[in-house]
Amino acid sequence: MAGLTYTMLDAAHLSTGEIYGKVLCDLGEKHPEIVGLSADLAKSTKIGLFAKKFPERFFNAGIAEQNMVSMAAGMASAGLVPFVSTFAIFIAMRALDQVHTDICYQNLNVKIIATHAGLSFGQGGSTHQCTEDLSIMRSMANCKVIVPADGMETANAVQAAYETPGPIYIRINRGFDQQVYKDTDYDFQIGKAVELADGTDLTIIACGSCVHQAVEASKILDSVDGIKARVLDMHTIKPIDEEAILKAVHETRRIITVEDHNVIGGLGSAVAEVVAKSGKACAFEILGIPDTFSIIGLHEDLMSHYKIDTNGILEKVRELMGRDFEDDEDWEDEV
Structure with missing residues (x-):
């Protein structure tokens, strides 16, 4: 392209x-x-x-x-x-x-x-x-x-x-990012997320450097835990892909967002706005930098420190999978 x-x-x-x-x-x-x-x-x-x-x-x-x-x-x-x-x-x-x-x-x-x-x-x-x-x-x-x-x-x-x-x-980032796509020959469209892994238990929505981490976490969850985690590369934060988000809410009922950004106002907030507007309930977590100025260090060390790397995603997924919520198809009582 x-x-x-x-x-x-x-x-x-x-x-x-x-x-x-x-x-x-x-x-x-x-x-x-x-x-x-x-x-x-x-x-x-x-x-x-x-x-x-x-x-x-x-x-x-x-x-x-x-x-x-x-x-x-x-x-x-x-x-x-x-x-x-x-x-x-x-x-x-x-x-x-x-x-x-x-x-x-x-x-x-x-x-x-x-x-x-x-x-x-x-x-x-x-x-x-x-x-x-x-x-x-x-x-x-x-x-x-x-x-x-x-x-x-x-x-x-x-x-x-x-x-x-x-x-x-x-x-974009400063240095060398992990490779997610082998080439440019895939369906990239502004405003349309790319599904990198299919799953029905939970959806991980990520952007930027956290996408590779989410894909790796999905592989481990499948092989070790038997958890099928969908991964969405939400490369466009605005306009965001509302259709892909709501499809994930309906089909997996659990959403985790992951971003190399403050938890306030970024990808997680954008996804939460879509979910809240829909009136549909789901278990939801935002992974990112907490409401603080970051410590100083190498990128990979900081991602680990703030738990936006593969291990951090695994920890949050396992926690979220154990959380109780109303797991039924009757959406009318949740609007």
Whole structure:
């Protein structure tokens, strides 16, 4: 779908950001209206690959994220398609006023690729960790929010973002993500979850780096516990796939969400809103970063600490499977 120009042997050694950079270069060859912008972080965010290939179409705003966003808004108003790259913490907080007023309020065709998201730059501390951006960005009117699970899904997301008018926020990590998809040849659609494992006992809904952890947990639950856990890659947080969520509620009656984000306002909250609006009851848990600023450490260690890795998911699934709730098909008394 995304016209990748490298092999899977190459991709296995590329970070999600590098795949983004290569896909953007591929798109740039076909679409001269694409321009790139960064705020002195072209190398770190990998948009530097685009800058090297198309120097006349790349603009470094310096350490001035607000200016960068406003520049992108002006370019979009003139018919260009700007791809803006910086750390998630800087775009979602430092430049939020400009994202809100210059891009989303104007409903401009700007694509924001936010890197180093969640706890993926855990050793950078609170100034560089970003566990609030999903709650912030999904509250911006007109803005779509995508959290790819790996490099292949990032490639599809970037391609789909170009093809979809309006503001789009794509959240990716700092470094090397576990591979979930072998290639880009699967049915990726903005707003439609991907079912990675079938199950009738419980549904694990995950996004980003937690998708691989959920798939691994599903395998262990099947082989060790005999629990059939459905896994949904909810790559689009907004617009969220209500149909897939309600189908899971009806068919499994137990839902766990997992995200590398604060438990307030992110994937879990978005899923809970759908469930609450439906009037259908289910056993429900949100796994994520608690309402606190994270400790400092490597990404994998922090995921373990906050129990959003495979072991944490297993622990919560086993707990939830033992919880009593009204397991019947009479929904009328639950509305």
